[in-house]
Amino acid sequence: xIENSSADIFAVVDQPLSPDEIAARVDDPGAxxxxxxxxxxxxxxDGRPVKFLEYEAHxxxxxxxxxxxxxxxxxxxSGVRRVAMLHRVxxxxxxxxxxxxxxxxxxxxxxxxxxxxxxxxLKRTVPVWKKEHFEDGEVWVGLQGx
Amino acid sequence: MDVPExxxxxxxxxxxxxxxxxxxxxxxxxxxxxxxxxxxPDHRLGPDDELCLFPPVSGGSASRRPFCGRGER
Numbered sequence: 001x002i003e004n005s006s007a008d009i010f011a012v013v014d015q016p017l018s019p020d021e022i023a024a025r026v027d028d029p030g031a032x033x034x035x036x037x038x039x040x041x042x043x044x045x046d047g048r049p050v051k052f053l054e055y056e057a058h059x060x061x062x063x064x065x066x067x068x069x070x071x072x073x074x075x076x077x078s079g080v081r082r083v084a085m086l087h088r089v090x091x092x093x094x095x096x097x098x099x100x101x102x103x104x105x106x107x108x109x110x111x112x113x114x115x116x117x118x119x120x121x122l123k124r125t126v127p128v129w130k131k132e133h134f135e136d137g138e139v140w141v142g143l144q145g146x
Numbered sequence: 147m148d149v150p151e152x153x154x155x156x157x158x159x160x161x162x163x164x165x166x167x168x169x170x171x172x173x174x175x176x177x178x179x180x181x182x183x184x185x186x187p188d189h190r191l192g193p194d195d196e197l198c199l200f201p202p203v204s205g206g207s208a209s210r211r212p213f214c215g216r217g218e219r
Contacts, residue, residue: 039206064182099206128205142202
């Protein structure tokens with residue numbers, strides 16, 4: 001029963017993300033709960049003040065990997081009605097959302113679990129990269145040896 | 147860049163390193179992808195395959211450190 005899967009949305013965007021808009025994208029009359037995860041830019045990394053972040057993505061592969069996550073969610077949580085995943089690229093200031101994930105489901109348990117699965121999997125598989133800009137330099141996250 | 151037909155990702159990496167020796171030190175952190183899928187070094191490349199070399203991914207923003215192939219987060 002995946003009649004709404006074609007309405008799912010998976011995109012890399014270069015504009016500010018809106019929780020209201022992504023909530024609307026998973027609107028479904030069969031939904032009893034909507035969970036939204038918003039990943040935001042933090043002001044420090046291990047105590048070192050961050051000025052801003054810069055994100056880059058391999059857009060087509062990133063969207064394909066997010067779509068795979070959506071397919072996996074529908075295979076695992078039958079109560080899920082709609083899934084939307086957006087990742088922003090470009091320069092982001094402290095407090096701005098870099099990623100938004102919304103899942104609507106018949107019952108809240110599926111929505112919470114599927115949303116958690118989506119962000120955890122995104123961080124491992126979706127080709128997006130983050131550069132942290134500090135007062136005294138900048139670094140692409142992940143090239144420090146783990 | 148030309149690599150032998152039927153060559154593997156590993157052979158392509160060696161060809162790249164021959165031309166750009168500075169990249170050799172990033173091998174432990176490099177992910178390989180063909181099309182929209184990650185591949186292993188022994189993956190055989192086809193005539194029209196586009197091979198991508200990625201650093202560890204670090205999307206999202208809520209974890210302290212990204213995934214680097216050791217399962218930490």
